[in-house]
Amino acid sequence: MRTPSSARITTAAVAAAFSLFLLIVCAGSQPSASPAGGSSSGVAVTAADRTEALHIFKTRCAVCHGQEGRGNGPASVALNPKPQDYHNEAWQKATSDATIEKAIVEGGTAVGKSAAMAPNPDLKHKPGVVVALKDIIRKLGQEGSGE
Numbered sequence: 001m002r003t004p005s006s007a008r009i010t011t012a013a014v015a016a017a018f019s020l021f022l023l024i025v026c027a028g029s030q031p032s033a034s035p036a037g038g039s040s041s042g043v044a045v046t047a048a049d050r051t052e053a054l055h056i057f058k059t060r061c062a063v064c065h066g067q068e069g070r071g072n073g074p075a076s077v078a079l080n081p082k083p084q085d086y087h088n089e090a091w092q093k094a095t096s097d098a099t100i101e102k103a104i105v106e107g108g109t110a111v112g113k114s115a116a117m118a119p120n121p122d123l124k125h126k127p128g129v130v131v132a133l134k135d136i137i138r139k140l141g142q143e144g145s146g147e
């Protein structure tokens with residue numbers, strides 16, 4: 001009678017070693033400073049970035065997108081298409097973080113949308129602030145479309 005038990009033990013040992021390897025690799029690549037959200041590109045977001053992003057959102061984006069991100073800010077009246085309503089679930093699902101970040105920095109035309117969505121070239125060298133803005137938009141989306 002053959003005993004497959006030693007083969008089984010070897011397999012288990014290999015599996016354990018591989019899990020440990022994955023654990024070490026994953027722990028090592030964890031972004032250091034992004035408690036909420038974060039970026040697929042591994043950009044670290046500081047608390048200062050989040051404060052600046054919130055300020056920019058309220059003073060720059062809300063004019064069109066609305067303070068609650070419903071696409072109904074004062075300047076939206078004159079716009080067609082309307083500014084994106086961040087509470088639109090279908091849009092949230094369809095768009096990627098990278099697309100949102102690109103639209104913010106390079107403007108609507110860079111992602112095939114309206115030129116009324118203006119670029120923000122001053123944020124090009126502030127990737128942490130851009131990711132923090134994206135997180136604000138994603139968070140508003142999680143609050144649903146009703147009120």
Ligand code: HEC
Pocket residue numbers: 056057060061062063064065075079081082083084095099100103104108111112113114115116117118120133137
């Ligand atoms: C002058 C008005 C205006 C301002 C200011 C503005 N937006 Fe927009 N934004 C728009 C419009 C209009 C669209 C919709 C474009 C479309 O659907 O074709 C849009 C779309 C977007 C989108 C959706 C892009 C996509 O992939 O579908 C994002 C994200 C966005 N804006 C973020 C921002 C952020 C962040 C700010 C502030 C830094 C901002 N916008 C400021 C008008 C504006």
